[in-house]
Amino acid sequence: MRKQRRSTLQPPRTLKNTQHEAHIFRVRSLLALLVVVLLTALLMGRLFYLQVVQHEVFITRSENNRVRVEPLPPNRGLIYDRDGVLLAENRPTYNLTLVRERVEDLDETLTLLVDILGLSDAEADAFRERARRPQRPYQPALLMSGLDDEEIAELAINRYRLPGVEVEGQLQRHYPYARIMSHALGFVGRINAAELETLDSNDYAGTHFIGKTGVERFYEDELHGKAGVRQVETNASGRVLRELGRTDPEPGQDLTLTIDKDMQALAHELLDGRRGAIVAIEPKTGGILAMASAPGFDTNQFVTGIDQQSYQALQQDIDLPLFNRAIRGTYPPGSTVKPFLALAGLANGEITPEETIYDPGYFQLPNDSRRYRNWLRWGHGRVDMKRAITVSNNTYFYSLAHEMGIDALSDYMHRFGFGERTGLDIQGASSGLMPSREWKRERFGDPWYPGETLSVGIGQGYWQVTPLQLATATAVLANHGQWVRPRLVQKIDDERVDIEQPGTKEDLTLDDQAWWDTVFSGMEQVVSGSEGTARRIGEGLEYRLAGKSGTAQVFSLGQDEQYDAEELEERLRDHALFIAFAPVDDPQIAVSVIVENAGGGSTHAAHLARAMTDAWLLGPDNDELDPDKVLDEADSDDNAMPDTQG
Structure with missing residues (x-):
């Protein structure tokens, strides 16, 4: 009785299925192996793609983080009167530029710059407008010209807070006889969006100014020159560490005009505040000795960008100083x-x-x-x-x-x-x-x-x-009927402009x-x-x-x-x-x-x-x-x- 009761209390003993367990193990091992192989294949494929297929792309990106190509704008050609008096020169100045692609937060950077430079509300609006003008990628936008020593010092102190912002030393156009030569000589000004679409991106890389009127515009190709480039090494913040190589720019050609500065000045003095014009020509050569339109204006205001108030004053002047009467x-x-x-x-x-x-x-x-x-x-x-x-x-x-x-x-x-x-x-x-x-x-x-x-x-x-x-x-x-076309330029560099020109009318x-x-x-x-x-x-x-x-x-x-x-x-x-x-x-x-x-x-x-x-x-x-x-x-x-x- 006692043995029988013990047997009824113990669970029945079953035999272990080793074959089934072995099958499960093999399946799981195979799946694990497949996952490992698949992941390895994906990893190897990714490594192959990055290191082989995309090798050139990432090499270039890596190099760009260290080496940067910067444009070198050419020096604009000078302009002289017939006796060698300098009428248009280039004066050294410091400009504030910004490369938008290197700025993380443009609004914050502009606000900081406005605060550093102490700009008025009107100046700040113009400042922001210039920063957002259309610009070629990675080309510096000109924000401000003619920085003084105090402004340069303030910007240098805050340089670490201004990635993408640079102070550049450049030559800027200046007209010593601006008012008397305003209409004949013309002036340069900032490149606008419409001009940007038509200009050669290589020739005008790094250039902020272009001829707008007069001789400056007609002879833009001769005066501008050709841009150069330089390779520089930069740090993580984009600051230049050293120069690795360069191709120097070709300066523009100098012009010698037929105009006589003294004759031009006399013509303006004779007009004496009246509205009118005086033109004097050398009959044998067609050279224009004087081409005065009165009243004139100060062309130097337009070089770096005339302010809205001054421009409106010129436009609304009843005597029309911007109009070339000659x-x-x-x-x-x-x-x-x-x-x-x-x-x-x-x-x-x-x-x-x-x-x-x-x-x-x-x-x-x-x-x-x-x-x-x-x-x-x-x-x-x-x-x-x-x-x-x-x-x-x-x-x-x-x-x-x-x-x-x-x-x-x-x-x-x-x-x-x-x-x-x-x-x-x-x-x-x-x-x-x-x-x-x-x-x-x-x-x-x-x-x-x-x-x-x-x-x-x-x-x-x-x-x-x-x-x-x-x-x-x-x-x-x-000239007893002999035709010579009137002209303003006598020489381009040392080469004289031929008097006999195509398009001259019949005598x-x-x-x-x-x-x-x-x-x-x-x-x-x-x-x-x-x-x-x-x-x-x-x-x-x-x-x-x-x-x-x-x-x-x-x-x-x-x-x-x-x-x-x-x-x-x-x-x-x-x-x-x-x-x-x-x-x-x-x-x-x-x-x-x-x-x-x-x-x-x-x-x-x-x-x-x-x-x-x-x-x-x-x-x-x-x-x-x-x-x-x-x-x-x-x-x-x-x-x-x-x-x-x-």
């Missing part, structure tokens, strides 16, 4: 074109030098009751070509224009360059306007009327010229060479004859001077109305014009002068032209050349002589 200002030429019209009449066989007309003080078209008046209301009586030029007789040139017709007249005036851009290297020049029958039909859809031809015959109506065009045409006239020829002398004689009598409209400037001449006065109407008068300058607002008064060349037998200078709202050209403008020819032919130190005296005489003549269309 090449873009368009005015009716007035009677200054009468010598050219006389040659046109001779060349087209419409008249001879000896033919005369009777001037009762007006001209009438056939079957038209309207009277087109001469400036001298009672007329000049009988006049031939020479006297018509001398006294600036309107009736003679009304008649000549009517006989020629607008088409022939317009075609011949184009041969002198009117209505065209003829300058060789003069950026931004206007073509003016030489009207014709076809032009009016295309412009207004209206026919051309005979009375409009008469207006063109005395340089009024639709006809518009620039001071540069007038001076160019006068130089061609002085003018006359059937009788004596016709030139007829026209020149009439122009000489303008300043030397007893009836000359500008006879007051002929006193004491030491050389033969040929000139022609002109008056450009600001508004038209009715048939029976008379012009009274004293009754008009200053800006409604006529413009004064004068052209001249000298000496007549061997021309060395041709001049055009336009003084806005100064009245008759035979008074004010004539004195300015005489002063320019005196300065060039007799030297700037001659006793008669006193700008204050010249202006006093001009003002005296303004009061002494009546305003005329001559």
